[in-house]
Amino acid sequence: xxxxxxxxxxxxxxxxxxxxxxxxxxxxxxxxxxxxxxxxxxxxxxxxxxxxxxxxxxxxxxxxxxxxxxxxxxxxxxxxxxxxxxxxxxxxxxxxxxxxxxxxxxxxxxxxxxxxxxxxxxxxxxxxxxxxxxxxxxxxxxxxxxxxxxxxxxxxxxxxxxxxxxxxxxxxxxxxxxxxxxxxxxxxxxxxxxxxxxxxxxxxxxxxxxxxxxxxxxxxxxxxxxxxxxxxxxxxxxxxxxxxxxxxxxxxxxxxxxxxxxxxxxxxxxxxxxxxxxxxxxxxxxxxxxxxxxxxxxxxxxxxxxxxxxxxxxxxxxxxxxxxxxxxxxxxxxxxxxxxxxxxxxxxxxxxxxxxxxxxxxxxxxxx
Amino acid sequence: xxxxxxxxxxxxxxxxxxxxxxxxxxxxxxxxxxxxxxxxxxxxxxxxxxxxxxxxxxxxxxxxxxxxxxxxxxxxxxxxxxxxxxxxxxxxxxxxxxxxxxxxxxxxxxxxxxxxxxxxxxxxxxxxxxxxxxxxxxxxxxxxxxxxxxxxxxxxxxxxxxxxxxxxxxxxxxxxxxxxxxxxxxxxxxxxxxxxxxxxxxxxxxxxxxxxxxxxxxxxxxxxxxxxxxxxxxxxxxxxxxxxxxxxxxxxxxxxxxxxxxxxxxxxxxxxxxxxxxxxxxxxxxxxxxxxxxx
Numbered sequence: 001x002x003x004x005x006x007x008x009x010x011x012x013x014x015x016x017x018x019x020x021x022x023x024x025x026x027x028x029x030x031x032x033x034x035x036x037x038x039x040x041x042x043x044x045x046x047x048x049x050x051x052x053x054x055x056x057x058x059x060x061x062x063x064x065x066x067x068x069x070x071x072x073x074x075x076x077x078x079x080x081x082x083x084x085x086x087x088x089x090x091x092x093x094x095x096x097x098x099x100x101x102x103x104x105x106x107x108x109x110x111x112x113x114x115x116x117x118x119x120x121x122x123x124x125x126x127x128x129x130x131x132x133x134x135x136x137x138x139x140x141x142x143x144x145x146x147x148x149x150x151x152x153x154x155x156x157x158x159x160x161x162x163x164x165x166x167x168x169x170x171x172x173x174x175x176x177x178x179x180x181x182x183x184x185x186x187x188x189x190x191x192x193x194x195x196x197x198x199x200x201x202x203x204x205x206x207x208x209x210x211x212x213x214x215x216x217x218x219x220x221x222x223x224x225x226x227x228x229x230x231x232x233x234x235x236x237x238x239x240x241x242x243x244x245x246x247x248x249x250x251x252x253x254x255x256x257x258x259x260x261x262x263x264x265x266x267x268x269x270x271x272x273x274x275x276x277x278x279x280x281x282x283x284x285x286x287x288x289x290x291x292x293x294x295x296x297x298x299x300x301x302x303x304x305x306x307x308x309x310x311x312x313x314x315x316x317x318x319x320x321x322x323x324x325x326x327x328x329x330x331x332x333x334x335x336x337x338x339x340x341x342x343x344x345x346x347x348x349x350x351x352x353x354x355x356x357x358x359x360x361x362x363x364x365x366x367x368x
Numbered sequence: 369x370x371x372x373x374x375x376x377x378x379x380x381x382x383x384x385x386x387x388x389x390x391x392x393x394x395x396x397x398x399x400x401x402x403x404x405x406x407x408x409x410x411x412x413x414x415x416x417x418x419x420x421x422x423x424x425x426x427x428x429x430x431x432x433x434x435x436x437x438x439x440x441x442x443x444x445x446x447x448x449x450x451x452x453x454x455x456x457x458x459x460x461x462x463x464x465x466x467x468x469x470x471x472x473x474x475x476x477x478x479x480x481x482x483x484x485x486x487x488x489x490x491x492x493x494x495x496x497x498x499x500x501x502x503x504x505x506x507x508x509x510x511x512x513x514x515x516x517x518x519x520x521x522x523x524x525x526x527x528x529x530x531x532x533x534x535x536x537x538x539x540x541x542x543x544x545x546x547x548x549x550x551x552x553x554x555x556x557x558x559x560x561x562x563x564x565x566x567x568x569x570x571x572x573x574x575x576x577x578x579x580x581x582x583x584x585x586x587x588x589x590x591x592x593x594x595x596x597x598x599x600x601x602x603x604x605x606x607x608x609x610x611x612x613x614x615x616x617x618x619x620x621x622x623x624x625x626x627x628x629x630x631x632x633x634x635x636x637x638x639x640x641x642x643x644x645x646x647x648x649x650x651x652x653x654x655x656x657x658x659x660x661x662x663x
Contacts, residue, residue, distance in 0.1 A: 277541075307481050308541035311512050315546055318519060330520045333512075334476070334484035345480050345507065345539050 028052065034064035035071060038082035042368040046088070053089050058103045065107050069114050076118035080131055081366045083111035087138045088359065101142055108135050109151055116158065127365055129159045134358050136168045140350035145172045148350075163232035168350065170224035170238065173217040174245055175348045221245050236266040237351050244278050252282045263298065270343040270353060273303040277344060280312055292316040300332075305341035307333055394419070395429070396616045397526065397557045397587055399609060399643040400635055406612035407640055418632040419620050426618040434615045435470035437488050437523035438463070439556075441513050442502065443533040444477040449504035452563075455596040456532060457499050459561075459603035463530065464495045466607045472523045475499065478513035479506035480539055488523035508533070510575075511540035511547050514582065518547075518554040526615060527556040529588075530606055532599065534563040536575040544578055551585040553649050558583050559609070560590035561602040587645035626650045 028048050029036060037049040056064065068082055090104035112135050116128050132155030139148035149172035155165045225242035228235055243258030259282065262275035280295035293316045299309035314329035336342075346352055396417065400407040410428065417426040440460055448456060464473055474488040475498045486498035510533050517529045551558065560579045576592065583590040589609060591602045616633075623629065628649050635642050 307509075307512070311482075311515070311541050314519065315515065315542060326519070327521060330516050333482060333516055334520075336481060337483075342481070344541060 034068045034082050035078060038068070038078050038085055039368070041085045041088075041363075042078070042081045042366050044367065046085075049085055050089050050092060053085060053104070054092075054100065056103075061103050061107050065110055068111070074115075074118060076115040077127075077366060077368075079111050079115035079118075080127060080362075083108040083115070083131060083135065084359070084362050084366065086111070087134055090138055090142065091355070091359075102144070105135075105139055105142055105144065105147075108138065109147065112151070113154065116154070127362070129155065129162060129165070130358060130362055130365075132159070133164050133168065134355065134362060136165070136172075137350050137352075137355050137358070140168065140171055140175070141352060141355070143349065145176050148172050149176070161227065161231050163228040163235050163238065164354075166224045166228035166231070167235060167238040167241070170221045170228065170241055170245075171350050173221035173224060174241055174248075175350075176217055218245055218249055222249070236262050236268065236271055237354070240266075240271050240275055240278075243275065247278055247282045247285070250285070252286050255279075255282045268353060269302055273299050273306055273309070273343050274347060276302060277306070277309055277312070280309070280316070284312075284316065289316045289319045293320070303341070303343065305336045306344065307336050307342045308344040309342075310336070393617050393619050394629075394648065395434075395526065395555070396426075396618075396631060396633065396644055398614045398616055398633060399587070399589075399612065400614065400637075400640050401643075402637075402640050406609070407635075407637065408612070410614060410635065410637070414636050415614075415616055416634040416636065417616060417618055419618070419629050420623045421630070421632070422622040424618040424620060426616045429615040429617050431468070431611065431615075432470070435468060435525040436472070436528050436610065437525035438467065438471065438473040438528045438530060438610075439476060439488070439517045439522055440464075440473060441476045441478065441517045441529060441531045443479075443508060443510065443531075443535065444502050444504045445479045445508040445535065445538075446505055447508075447535050452534060452596040452599075453502065453504045455599045457502060459532070459600040460499045460502075461496055462600055463603045463607055464492055464499070466604070467492075468611075470525075472525055474522050476513060476517055477502055478509050479504070480509060481506075482509055482513040482516055507539040508535050508537050509540045510537040511542050511544065513540075514547055514558075515542050515550050518550040518556055518558070527554075528610055529556045529558045529586075530561065530603070531558065531579065532561045532603075533579070547578070547582060548585065551582045552647065554586065555645075555648065556586060557610075557613075557645070558586040558588040559606045560588070561593065561599065561606065562590070563593045563595065563599070585645075587643055589643070 026045075028040070032040075032052055034053070037052055040046075041049040053061070053064075065082075068079060071078075086104040086108040090101045090108065112131050116132070132151060136148050136152040136155065139145075139151060149169065152165050152169045152172065156162065156169060159165055222242060222245045225238045225245065228238040229242065232238075239258050240262045243255045243262065246252075246255035246258065256279055259275040259279040263272050263279065266272055266275070276295050276299035280292040280299065283289070283291035283295055293313060296309050296313035296316060299306055300313065303309065310329050310333045314326045314333060317323075317326035317329060398415070400410060412427045415426055415428070417424045440463065442456060442460060444453070444456075460475070467473060470490065472488040472490045473486075473495055475485040475495060477483050477485055485501060486495055489495065510531075514529075514531060517531075560583045562576065562579060564576075580590045582588075589606075591605065593599060593602055620629070628647060630647050631645060633642055633644050
């Protein structure tokens with residue numbers, strides 16, 4: 001059994017598809033403003049809106065964002081639509097180039113925070129919550145973990161004990177200390193929400209930036225995941241990550257219980273694969289390579305192109321002295337042709353599967 | 369020794385340099401320098417080899433008797449894109465072009481995943497075509513790539529691995545300890561060519577230290593470069609070093625077969641520096657890996 005498409009690609013192909021489904025658009029105004037483009041986005045003319053803002057410089061983006069926020073009467077739904085448009089653009093930007101992604105995420109963050117406390121309309125209480133969620137997830141996807149953390153915390157000030165926001169908060173705390181350097185530009189600096197009262201998208205250099213969370217943040221991550229699961233015991237993403245955090249903290253028995261539950265009960269192939277993979281690592285740490293081999297074999301049964309699982313399987317078999325079988329696993333490692341076929345590669349980028357339906361929900365909720 | 373014995377050796381185990389056929393031989397790759405320059409003309413009588421403290425009768429194997437199987441493990445992550453990739457291609461091509469006719473090479477590249485671009489072959493044209501196909505993108509799964517390079521059986525020659533990387537690992541599944549263990553168990557000599565990371569602090573990064581340790585453990589060398597144009601020169605140095613090395617062969621006597629073997633090696637010449645693997649391991653009594661005991 002294999003994924004229909006890699007998780008990362010799926011998100012972007014969906015975003016592209018949403019754009020492609022745009023109805024035939026009336027002509028776009030020359031030098032259309034962000035307000036006009038956000039309105040077109042709400043009407044479903046997404047190609048045009050995404051195309052136009054994709055051409056903007058950082059300075060133009062900044063000017064347009066501030067211009068929209070000055071409009072009176074203040075229209076929070078329009079501001080949210082503009083934020084979603086920028087998130088959409090950032091996700092599309094991830095496919096081919098990282099160059100412009102940061103400015104769009106910074107714009108989305110600014111717009112979200114400006115509109116978060118304004119009433120949108122009756123019956124749309126969940127809109128702001130989901131906006132925090134989508135911006136947080138998009139920032140995590142961009143590995144701007146520090147800003148993602150701040151955004152989600154801001155969301156939790158308004159939506160206390162929301163299980164999904166707690167899960168994203170936990171993600172930022174989980175990935176912060178463990179994230180390895182992502183070939184950063186040397187002068188990369190974390191953009192802090194506190195440090196930029198004046199919104200700026202210039203020279204943010206946020207690709208791969210993150211706050212250096214202390215190791216103790218793993219304890220906070222565990223607490224966040226546990227709170228999320230207390231509010232929603234069926235939230236598998238939280239359980240998967242709780243299992244991994246416990247693995248990282250050396251609580252191997254508890255980790256194995258969590259991970260086996262996800263592997264047994266969850267419908268997501270991505271999560272089942274990762275659960276088997278992390279379970280295998282927990283068995284290795286316990287000094288039980290036979291159990292690790294079984295878990296790795298379960299992982300490659302779920303995702304035959306999971307290079308991490310084949311790699312771990314080869315290593316575990318080698319440890320057991322089963323060298324011919326280890327060679328077979330290493331041959332399999334080199335026989336994988338699909339780039340980004342392994343969910344492990346995008347694990348630190350958060351829950352990409354959640355972004356997809358969330359974008360669609362928000363587009364529907366904001367439609368005009 | 370016949371080429372067939374190398375073949376038998378490789379089939380039996382990539383890990384230890386112990387080849388079992390009618391005879392059982394250990395091969396030790398040795399680099400002897402004086403003031404940084406390789407020392408040539410050494411013969412059997414110039415070497416003293418001890419295996420677990422017991423002196424062995426070692427002989428120098430002629431270079432032509434000991435063709436190489438070189439595995440090029442090259443970083444093709446996003447950070448290599450552009451001019452650096454072109455320098456890397458030129459360096460790899462130059463290395464392949466400088467191999468002896470009976471030597472073989474394989475090409476492995478790593479980015480998010482580890483890819484085999486060409487299995488071990490003596491066909492230079494095929495290797496050059498594979499090198500020309502290299503593109504740079506994605507993250508850096510360097511530890512995984514090195515592990516596969518060390519553990520996979522590649523060919524029937526004297527195993528050498530040349531690693532190039534310009535950055536830090538970002539996406540490997542395996543951990544540093546896995547790599548160090550593989551290095552200790554492998555008969556492969558590892559040469560590391562890396563460009564220095566930019567950034568705050570002038571000290572050696574953890575990643576640079578890890579790679580240097582892998583090279584040391586396997587009896588190889590590492591080069592830390594300042595820029596892309598130096599890559600080709602470094603690869604030429606690797607080739608010169610490989611070609612200037614001695615291969616010593618001995619049939620272990622007076623020591624138990626299985627288990628870990630400590631090698632002590634001396635050269636009866638003054639003022640020389642000797643670089644060689646310091647231990648090898650024969651399966652059959654696998655020692656527990658650190659951190660692998662059952663709780």
